[in-house]
Amino acid sequence: MTRPHILILHGPNLNLLGRREPEHYGDMDLAAIDAMLRDLASELGVAVESFQSNHEGALIDRIHAAQEAGVGGIVINPAAFTHTSIALRDALLGVEIPFVEVHLSNVYRREAFRHRSYLADAAVGVIAGFGAESYALALRALTQYIQREG
Ligand code: CA2
Numbered sequence: 001m002t003r004p005h006i007l008i009l010h011g012p013n014l015n016l017l018g019r020r021e022p023e024h025y026g027d028m029d030l031a032a033i034d035a036m037l038r039d040l041a042s043e044l045g046v047a048v049e050s051f052q053s054n055h056e057g058a059l060i061d062r063i064h065a066a067q068e069a070g071v072g073g074i075v076i077n078p079a080a081f082t083h084t085s086i087a088l089r090d091a092l093l094g095v096e097i098p099f100v101e102v103h104l105s106n107v108y109r110r111e112a113f114r115h116r117s118y119l120a121d122a123a124v125g126v127i128a129g130f131g132a133e134s135y136a137l138a139l140r141a142l143t144q145y146i147q148r149e150g
Contacts, residue, residue, distance in 0.1 A: 003047045004072040004146050006139065008037055009059060010052035011079030017104075024105045026131035033132050040136055044143045056081060060091040067095040072150065073142045074099040075135060082107075082117045089118045098145060100138040103128035 010030060018029030028036075034050040041048040051062050059081070066074065074097050081088050082101070092099055099119075106129030107114040120126050124145055127134045 003045055004143065004150065005047045005049070005070065006041070006073045006075060006142060006146075007062070007066050007071045008034065008048055008050040008135070008139075009062065009074060009076040009078075010050065011059060011077055011081050012054040014077060014079055015052055015054070024110075026104060028132045033135055036132065037135055037139055040139055044140065046139075046143050046146075048139070056085055056087060060087060063088075063091040063095055063097075066097060071097055072146045073097060075102055075138045075142055076100070076119070077102045077104070077135070078119060082119060083113055084118070086118055089122060092119060093122055098124045098142065098149070100124055100142045101126045102134045102138045104131050104134055105129060 014030055017025055017033070018027055030052060037048055037050065053059050053062070063074070074092070076099055078085065078088055078101065101117065101119050101123045108128070125141060127138045130137060
């Protein structure tokens, strides 16, 4: 059996991680998070690929390409698009790939506009507030979900 393939998507401004706002987002930069996820993926027996974009359309194109490539699951931190993007929601629903929504910060302890997600009710689950560990928890949980459901 081939290893399940999981796509990690990072939304806008996450390329700035590690440089500012460590009180919300921790001090790891995106390259370190992706490296941590690659190590975890080999432990879990899955393949991961990461992609970051500041552009809504580029993230949507990547989601469409994931379907063509037979990706089995998506871990996505949609960043600010969480709170604004019906287009991202439609893309994720359109490809029918199970996904987990991830946030570094606990968005429910922050401004009210961060409490609304256009994706959460369509996700397998949501993990928020554990910094970089949120991604690791999501990858573990999604791997188990795919193994169980697939
Ligand atoms: O907590 C999260 O992971 C967020 O998705 C991060 C988004 C924010 O808009 C969401 O409400 C919650 C912001 C990502 C921006 O990251 C930065 C990192 C360093 C410096 C500036 C921005």
